Amino acid sequence: METFLQVVANGLMLGGLFAIISIGLTLIFGIIKVVNFAHGEFLMAGMFLTYLITTQLGLHPYASVVVVAPALFVLGAVTQKLLIQPLLSARDEHVQIFATVGLSTAMINLALLIFGADIANTPSSGLRSSIQLGPVRILEGQLYILICAALLVVGLEFFLRRTQTGRAIRAVAQNRAAAQLMGINVNWIYVLSFGIGAACVGLASSLVAPLYPTSSTIGTYFVLTAFVVVVLGGLGSIPGAFVGAIIIGLLDSLAGFYIGSDLREAVVFGVFLVILILKPSGLFGTRLKLSHIS
Amino acid sequence: MTFTKTLPASRGLPLAAMGVVALLAALFLIPVVIGDEFVYHIFITICLFAGLSTAWNIVGGYAGQLSLGHAMFYGIGGYAGVILMNMGISPWLGMFVGAGVAALVAVVVSYPCFRLQGPFFALATIAFLEVFRVLALHFRGLTGGAMGLMIQLKLGWEWMVFRERLPALIIAFGLMLVCLAVAHLIRSHRLGFYLVATRERESAARAAGVQTVKVRLIAVAVSAALAAMLGTFHAMYLTFIEPAAMFSLSFSIQIAMFALIGGIGTIYGPLLGAALLVPVTEFARGMLGAEALGLHGFVYGVVLVLAVLFMPNGIMGALQRFTARRTGGEEQAVQAGPVVAAARTAESPEERPAIGREVMRVENLDKHFGGLHVTNNVSFSLREGEILGLIGPNGAGKTTVFNMISGFLQPDSGSVSVLDREGRFQNPVTPGDFAALGVGRTFQIVQPFAAMTVEENIMVGAFYRHHDVNDAREAARETAHRMGLAPWLNAEARGLTIGGLKRLEVARVMAMEPRILLLDEVMAGINQTDVRRAIDLMLSIRDTGVSIIAIEHVMQAVMSLSDRVIVLNSGEIVAEGKPHDVVRDPDVIEAYLGKDFAHAQY
Numbered sequence: 052m053e054t055f056l057q058v059v060a061n062g063l064m065l066g067g068l069f070a071i072i073s074i075g076l077t078l079i080f081g082i083i084k085v086v087n088f089a090h091g092e093f094l095m096a097g098m099f100l101t102y103l104i105t106t107q108l109g110l111h112p113y114a115s116v117v118v119v120a121p122a123l124f125v126l127g128a129v130t131q132k133l134l135i136q137p138l139l140s141a142r143d144e145h146v147q148i149f150a151t152v153g154l155s156t157a158m159i160n161l162a163l164l165i166f167g168a169d170i171a172n173t174p175s176s177g178l179r180s181s182i183q184l185g186p187v188r189i190l191e192g193q194l195y196i197l198i199c200a201a202l203l204v205v206g207l208e209f210f211l212r213r214t215q216t217g218r219a220i221r222a223v224a225q226n227r228a229a230a231q232l233m234g235i236n237v238n239w240i241y242v243l244s245f246g247i248g249a250a251c252v253g254l255a256s257s258l259v260a261p262l263y264p265t266s267s268t269i270g271t272y273f274v275l276t277a278f279v280v281v282v283l284g285g286l287g288s289i290p291g292a293f294v295g296a297i298i299i300g301l302l303d304s305l306a307g308f309y310i311g312s313d314l315r316e317a318v319v320f321g322v323f324l325v326i327l328i329l330k331p332s333g334l335f336g337t338r339l340k341l342s343h344i345s
Numbered sequence: 346m347t348f349t350k351t352l353p354a355s356r357g358l359p360l361a362a363m364g365v366v367a368l369l370a371a372l373f374l375i376p377v378v379i380g381d382e383f384v385y386h387i388f389i390t391i392c393l394f395a396g397l398s399t400a401w402n403i404v405g406g407y408a409g410q411l412s413l414g415h416a417m418f419y420g421i422g423g424y425a426g427v428i429l430m431n432m433g434i435s436p437w438l439g440m441f442v443g444a445g446v447a448a449l450v451a452v453v454v455s456y457p458c459f460r461l462q463g464p465f466f467a468l469a470t471i472a473f474l475e476v477f478r479v480l481a482l483h484f485r486g487l488t489g490g491a492m493g494l495m496i497q498l499k500l501g502w503e504w505m506v507f508r509e510r511l512p513a514l515i516i517a518f519g520l521m522l523v524c525l526a527v528a529h530l531i532r533s534h535r536l537g538f539y540l541v542a543t544r545e546r547e548s549a550a551r552a553a554g555v556q557t558v559k560v561r562l563i564a565v566a567v568s569a570a571l572a573a574m575l576g577t578f579h580a581m582y583l584t585f586i587e588p589a590a591m592f593s594l595s596f597s598i599q600i601a602m603f604a605l606i607g608g609i610g611t612i613y614g615p616l617l618g619a620a621l622l623v624p625v626t627e628f629a630r631g632m633l634g635a636e637a638l639g640l641h642g643f644v645y646g647v648v649l650v651l652a653v654l655f656m657p658n659g660i661m662g663a664l665q666r667f668t669a670r671r672t673g674g675e676e677q678a679v680q681a682g683p684v685v686a687a688a689r690t691a692e693s694p695e696e697r698p699a700i701g702r703e704v705m706r707v708e709n710l711d712k713h714f715g716g717l718h719v720t721n722n723v724s725f726s727l728r729e730g731e732i733l734g735l736i737g738p739n740g741a742g743k744t745t746v747f748n749m750i751s752g753f754l755q756p757d758s759g760s761v762s763v764l765d766r767e768g769r770f771q772n773p774v775t776p777g778d779f780a781a782l783g784v785g786r787t788f789q790i791v792q793p794f795a796a797m798t799v800e801e802n803i804m805v806g807a808f809y810r811h812h813d814v815n816d817a818r819e820a821a822r823e824t825a826h827r828m829g830l831a832p833w834l835n836a837e838a839r840g841l842t843i844g845g846l847k848r849l850e851v852a853r854v855m856a857m858e859p860r861i862l863l864l865d866e867v868m869a870g871i872n873q874t875d876v877r878r879a880i881d882l883m884l885s886i887r888d889t890g891v892s893i894i895a896i897e898h899v900m901q902a903v904m905s906l907s908d909r910v911i912v913l914n915s916g917e918i919v920a921e922g923k924p925h926d927v928v929r930d931p932d933v934i935e936a937y938l939g940k941d942f943a944h945a946q947y
Contacts, residue, residue, distance in 0.1 A: 086464035137654060144463035145411050149605055150653045152413070152598055157646025163639025267639070271594070275475060278468055317479040320472045327469050328457040 053186055058308045059301065060187035066300025067197025071258060072273050073280040073292045074203055075251035079127075081287025082224040082244040085135055088151040090277060091270025092158035093249055097123050097256025098265040099162060102173045105260075111176050112261040113195075120253035127249025130154065131242045139241075155270070162267035173260040192262045199258055203251060204293045211289075220244055224287070276303075279323040285333030294334060365613055368620060373518050377511065383631060385510035391623045392517035393579055398603040398615035399524040400571035405601055406610035407537055408564045409544030410459070413597050414470030417454075417477050418447040418569040420591035422576025426505075427494050427586055428487065436505040440577040444570035451569030452562050459561055471594060478592035493587030496580070505581040513582050520578055521616075524571050529612050531567070535808045535817070540564055541610070542794050542805040549792035552751065553853060554780030554809040572600075595642070602645065606652045608661025610796075617660050622648065700908065701729030704892050705784075705861055706770065710749055710759035712742075712916075719745045720756070721916040727861065732883065732893045734907030734924065738937055742916040743896045744789055747865055750894075751786040752776040763861065780809065785859030787850040789866045789896070793838035799825065800834040802849055806856035821856055827885075828852040829878065844871040847879075855886065862886065864895040868902050880906060904928070912936065 076090045087093075097119050104115040134154060138147050178192030211217035222230040223240045231237045263269065280299050284291025299319060307315035326333065372395075376388040401415050425443030426436045458469045481488045488494060500506050507513055531537045542550040543557045550557050580586045590596070607618025626641040656663055705727040712720040719742045727733050735743050748754035750761050752775045762770040763782040773779045779786075785806075794802050803821035804814075811817040825831050828848050833841060838849060847867045854862060864883070868876050880902050887893055897903045903910060903924060910927045912920040914936035920927050927933055 086468070134650065134654070141657065145405075145409075145605075145609065146653050146657050148411060148464055148467055149602070149649060153602075153646050153649030153653060155646070156595065156598060157643055157650060160639035160642030160646060164643060168638060275471065279472075282465075282468070311483075313483050314479065317476050317483070320476045320479075323472050324457075324469060324476075327461060327465060327472070331461060331465060 054308075057187045058304050060184070060189055062301035062304030063297065064189055064193035064197060064300070065304055066297035067193065067200045068259065068296075069276055069280050069300055070200035070293045070296035071196055071203065071255040072252070073277040073284075073296055074200070074207070074289060075248040075255070076274075076277050077281045077284065077287055077289060077292040078207065078251065079245055079248035080281065081289075082220055082248075083131070083135065083139075083241050085139075085147050086151070086278075086286075087130075087248075088148065088274075089130070089155035089158060090252065091272070091274025092155045092162075093123060093126065093252045093270070094256055094259070094273055095162060095265070095267065095270035096126065096158065097253045098173070098260040098263075098269060099166065099171065101257045101260040102171045102265050105173050105176075112173055112178070112257055113176075116254055116257040119257050120250045123253030123256070124246040124250040127252075128242045128246035130249070131245035135245065136238060136241065159267050159270065166267065168267070170264040170266050172264050175261045178261045190262065192258070196258045196262075199254070200293060200296070203254065204289055207251075207289050216243070276319065279319055281333075282323060282331070283326050283333050285335040288333070288335035291333060291335030365616075368616070369522075372521075372620065373514070376514060382510060385514060387624055387627045389510065389514050389517045389582065390627060391619050392514070392521040393575055394600065394603055394623055395616045395619040396517070396521040396524040396575045397572055397600045398607070398619055399521070399528050399612075400568045400575070401600045402604045402609065402611075402615045403528055403531060403540075403568040403571075404561075404565050406604060406614075407532065407540040407544070408561050409541075409610075410455075410561065410565075411463070411467045411601070412470045412565075413467045413594065413601060414472075414474035415568075415572055415600050416591065416593050416597040417470075417474045418451060418572035419576035419579070419596070419600075420477060420481070420588075421447045421450060421569075422573030423580035423586050423591045424481070424488060424494070425573070426577030426580050427496050430496055430499075430504065430581075431494070435503055436577055436581050437503075440574050443573040443577050447569040447573035447576075448566040451565040455562060455565045456558070459558060471597075474592055474594060474597060478588050481588035481592060488588065491588065493585055496584050498584070505578065506584065516578055517582075520575055524575075525612070525616065527567060527571060531564070532612050534814055535812060536560060536563065538797075538801065538805050538808060541797060541801075545794035545796055546792040548753065548776075549788065549794065549853075550805065551753075551776040552780070552786050552788070553806045554777060554857060555805070556777055599645065602649050604659075606648065606656075606659055608659030611659070611661040614659050614661040621660070698730050698888065698890055700731045702764070703727070704729050704764045705750070706760075706762045707746075707750060708760050708762075710746065710756045710761070712745055712749065712754065712756050719916050720749070723759070723913070723916070723918055725911055725918065725921070727892050727894055729892055730887060730890050731908045732887055732895065732906050734903045734910040735894055735896045735913065736898070736903055736910060737913035737919075740915075741913040741936075743913055744865060745916075746913070747786065747863055747894075747896060750779075751784060751863055752779040780857065783858075783860035784863065785854035785857045785861070786863035787847075787854055787865050787867055789869070791843070791846040791850050793841070793846055793849055795839040796837065798835050798837055799830055799841070799849060802838050803830075803852050803856045806853040809857040824852050824856045828855070828882065844875040847871055847875075848882075851882070860891060862891050862893045864893060864897075866896050866898060868897055868899040876902060900928075 072094060076087060079085065079087050100119050100122060101112055101115045104110055104118055105112050134150050135147065138150055141147060179190055181188045181190050182194070211221055219230070219235045220240055222233065223235060223237050227237055276299065280295040281292055283298060284293070284295030302322060303315050303319055306318040310318060372388060372391060376385045397415070397419060401412065404410050404412050422440065422443035425446055426439040429439035429442060430436050454473050458466055461469055482490055496506065498506065500508060502512065505516065539550065539555045539560045542553065543555060543560060547557055603618035603622060604615040605618070606622060607616065608614025626644055629644060630641045652659070703726045707726065708724050710720050710723040723746060735746070737743055745754065749756045752773060760772060762772050763779070763784060765771050765782055771782055773782050794805065800818065800821050803824050804817045807817040807820040807824065811820055822834065825834055828851060830845070830848055830852055833845065838846070841849060851864065851867055868879050871879070876899055883893060883895070883906055895906065907924050910922065910924045911918055912927060912933045919932045919936055920930045
């Protein structure tokens, strides 16, 4: 029983981690309808930035967020402006996929050029010490991640539903042309949204960096799970991503313990494929148009 | 995505063919002449990637299913080859075992995924690739796990392992030629047309009798088998394989990238892409060596981004635009050829064949969309050689009825029976069944295969009757002449006006030689001249014995064409009869203009 509770606790913590990484991805998809295949590399860039700030300036990793989140905002906004915007009217989606896939490849290898193949360890500043919560032990940093993820979901939902800009963003997400007719500057909303989505990744990087070693391929490691989470929750749904992340976290942890740690990825991706094929709209997503007649 | 015609049989052909032959010859001769180990290696790598990318293009280009998991099939081929070789079986045999397994895996994996589109299909293929990588790591007994597998060093042609480079080049070159030949064959035959049609408009392809799932499954199976054969070869060439290298996402991306840069969907684009990019990056890697770890990947990424932004149709697209500009004048001259009008010579109406027996029977159709009762107990029949007008206000359920009598929607209850050629009534279910019984339909919102030419659009329909390309082309040209589309045969469908597109819609169906024709508002939004032409056209079609059901809002057409009219309102038939009686029916006036107007009249 103790072990089971511990495995569940680990799963919840892992879920928090997946959530904080996935929120930006689902936000960007929900609004711009573009799957950002370079999402993991945004995380990687943020983690390297956190690493540099903490090691060079001696700041606490969490303090670096004041630089990392705005930096990622700019990266996201520029990506939207220069790469996605010109392709939005493209006749087919392949070009958009290739665009972000290309960006991802370029960023991974740029990191390899700059930082080499070595692993960069961000100082943990005590965040890797474990705390006892009833019968289970968890890492301090993991708990903060879970809390931050929950707060981010609430904060974003508030922003999208209660502020004027948020309403404009939702209007654009639901019908681009109609929003444009209502006088909303659609391109600006897209740039803003991509920026916000990327800034969420910036927040995630500062939280994750002290716990996980940073390398050029760390993004690929996380992003595939983020895709699973986002599809499970329903692409575009922020609360969905949170719930999906917790489910996948638990699944990952349980499968790793009871089936075998080398097969847990197979289990997670197996579930992903089942969802993708049986219910591609996910738990909270709006129905996807799979085919249309006349 | 641009779609290249099978090199048009004009003066462009010899030039293009010579270019391809010269490139192929160079790929083989340069390394042989130079004789340097490194140069050999580069050219073997070019052949490998050109082959893989050409194989990928059958699925990613022709079928438009963007797979980012093609390394899966390459990996399967590699492992099959090495495992069997270590059991004492020649890789020449292992190659085919790998190809068979890969084709099977491809079909099983793709079947459920074809419901997914765009990024979702890509994500699913990535997930499958990951599953394979994890499984290869897990089953150590078979694959050696993370440690990888070394091949037993048995040299010679029998084992596909050589000390010198020339034999490897010969095999790689040969396999690449096989891939190109297969790609060329598919693209220039019925399968290729069907694949592209399915990619462009799935529902229109189904209406044209294309079994869209089947043709795509054939495409993935062939593509996977070719990729696996190259995988076997490459494993023998590397003499060592491991899961991280054989089932790698970045390798998959590279395969797709060469096709994109060369020109997705074109036959020789992938070859061109690989021939240009592989040497650049390999040389960069060779020159800068370990100091520039990641440089070649960085170059790939940047090139991909730039290509997408500035050359989305690849090198082939750019070349085509260039040659089109140079030969533009000639094409104009060709286009100005004689316009064969569709107009029927004014014959006396008595000449039309008599209306015959029932050919379609629709009984008690019911359909709900959620709480909305869109079709309520609709029954009618259609006779041979008859034109039946289906009218009613917007939202009356006309198109829903059409979708149910062509297999695109299943009714909640009720039946549709169609007379087959043996004179028995059948109950078709799928669009394919309906097509087989000779029911053809058009779509209210035109669904052209936008990237295909007018001729190719019609050929997709013609293939239903003619399996041979030349026959289909001939039939398509004839149909185009009848429809007055002859001047635009070689124009891309996306360039037509709305009137032209509506005629193309009809032409594509007519090429299937249907016995029953379902026309959904083919006259909406076209000008008066075109309406008059369309009326003549429909009459001439009817005179060949074809039965027609036409949804139409243009009353001029309905009145002059229909033998009988059915009025649908809120999903129910409110009137049926001769056109002139129906338009005076108070129920009909009420349906269109409201109660007040109906009262005002009497």
